[in-house]
Amino acid sequence: MTTFKDKLPPISQLGPFIALVAACIVFGLTTDNFFSGANFALILQQVMVVGVIAIGQTLVILTAGIDLSCGMVMALGSIVMTKFAVDLGMPAPLAILCGIAVTAGFGLINGLLVTRIKLPPFIVTLGTMNIAFAITQLYSSAQTVSGVPSLMTWLGGTFDIGHTPISFGTILMIALYLGCWFWLRETASGRHVYAVGNNPEATRLVGIPTDRVLLGVYVLAGLFYGIASLLLVARTEVGDPNAGQTENLDAITAVVLGGTSLFGGRGVVLGSLVGAIVVGVLRNGLTLMGVSSVYQVLITGILVIIAVTVDQLSRKGAR
Amino acid sequence: MSTSSSSSSSSYVMQAKGLVKRYGQVTALDGADFELRAGEILAVIGDNGAGKSSLIKALSGATIPDEGEILLDGRPVSFRSPIEARHAGIECCYQDLAVAPAMTIAENLFLGRELRRPGFAGNVLRMLDKKKMLETAIARMADLKVGIRSMTQAVETLSGGQRQCVAVARAAAFAEHVVILDEPTAALGVKEGNMVLELIRRVRDKGLPVILISHNMPHVFEIADRIHVARLGRRAAVLDPKKISMSDTVAVMTGAMPPERIPAECLAC
Secondary structure, three states, X not given: OOOHHHHOOOHHHHHHHHHHHHHHHHHHHHOOOOOOHHHHHXXXXXXXXXXXXXXXXXXXXHOOOOOOOHHHHHHHHHHHHHHHHHOOOOOHHHHHHHHHHHHHHHHHHHHHHHHOOOOOHHHHHHHHHHHXXXXXXXXXXXXXXXXXXXXXXXXXXXXXXXXXXXXXXXXXXXXXXXXHHHHHHHOHHHHHHHHHHHOHHHHHHOOOOHHHHHHHHHHHHHHHHHHHXXXXXXXXXXXXXXXXXXXXXXXXXXXXXXXXXOOOOOOOHHHHHHHHHHHHXXXXXXXXXXXXXXXXXHHHHHHHXXXXXXXXXXXXXXX | OOHHHHHHHOOEEEEEEEEEEEEOOEEEEEEEEEEEEOOXXXXXXXXXOOOHHHHXXXXXXXXXXXXXXXXXXXXXXXXXXXXXXXXXXXXXXXXXXOOOOOOEHHHHHOOOOOOEOOHHHHHOOOOEOHHHHHHHHHHHHHHOOOOOOOOOOEHHHOOHHHHHHHHHHHHXXXXXXXXXXXXXXXXXXXXXXXXXXXXXXXXXXXXOOEEEEOOOHHHHHHHOOEEEEEEOOEEEEEEOOOOOOHHHHHHHHHOOOOHHHOOHHHEOO
């Protein structure tokens, strides 16, 4: 019944793999130690924060929204959990929960403004991005929080597979991706996320509470940013008030590179993982080549535009 | 209620008596009556502001009338939401292609009423029963003779007429009592419009009564068994399309021909 062409994923979903393979070939040829288990493990470790933020960002973008606040909210979460533990002497698990509660709270605020007052997600999250940044700076007095309890950095620890050190955080990231992928693909509530992004009016008319779906997505996104906060603390072993600034754009880049349409309703969350790895590979490879970080930002910017162009053109082709 | 009125009302699948709906100073429905018989296609026509869409909204649960009553199979019902109407067996297909384009036909058919797998997978993991939904979709669409090759293709790969057929078939596949179609042939070409009309006929022939809201007079005359003309928030007349001309129908609709001047043989009994 279905032809081969029906089964072939659209170019927007193959794009990230092509980009990944191309980047690996280039860096493999131009640098000495790009192709090594240790380097790939390092790349995964470097992308775990952006990777987990990108899960939340994917959910929001699937509903035809965008969350510009993701990186800043993540930074605030990491400041809250480290300061609560270090300054207030709160037990680490409780402090972690408080940090995640703050990021989920920001998700709730974003979601309420989008669903109740019907504000465009772009403007809402532009606002909360700045609010989260300001609170982070004020609360931390722009000081790095150090001496965090060891329980908070546990996810940064590694175990060996062969001679390659794999971090627990990487495993957590992959588990979260698989869980989210399953939810979006196999359950009714997951399919409703796609339906809301696809045609909100039609979705509402068949009796699905679209506002509740949207609100849930923003809160869930906030939860993922909270988990990303913990991963950031685990990786850097401090609470950094200036974190989140590159992660913000990198997460959106990862999602778009991963083939999720900015117009909503199309995409696969696992693509965002590939997208995040592409961004990680680029940063890693360019660093190995000795290219300065400004050029890395430049290339990321160009990549986003290429990815969105591919998305737009392939959508036109589908009509 | 006298026994004679209750026995006459039970011959209608759906009936409304004296519906009133006010929006502030505006009276959208001003004592509107409505009757739908078993196995018929009833067209509802009316100028803008005649109370046509308010009537349909009241029947489909999208608005709650201020006064009046609605009977389904002779029993009074009051819907507080479209979902309640749906549970009562009334399916509505709204204007402008109410489908999710990037999702498959099967997914669209089951949107909002997905089936879960039995046992652990369905109850705990809340997994969808995609296989059963696909099989049901194929069976229901074959039942309505909608000639679409694959239920797993995205709706956006279909033509406008095919998409509308999916939307109509979705309503028809799950309705137990009544199918309400709001402008199903608007924005379609001649050939595609005919395709949808054919489908609507098949829905009726399966025994489901259809309420068809349309501005397209040729389509109304081609397919309707009776024509309900809404005017000034009331029912102006119920016409027999085999007896009355299209221009007289428009005259009734606009008020150029008052109801009392309609020739008696043109009224549908």
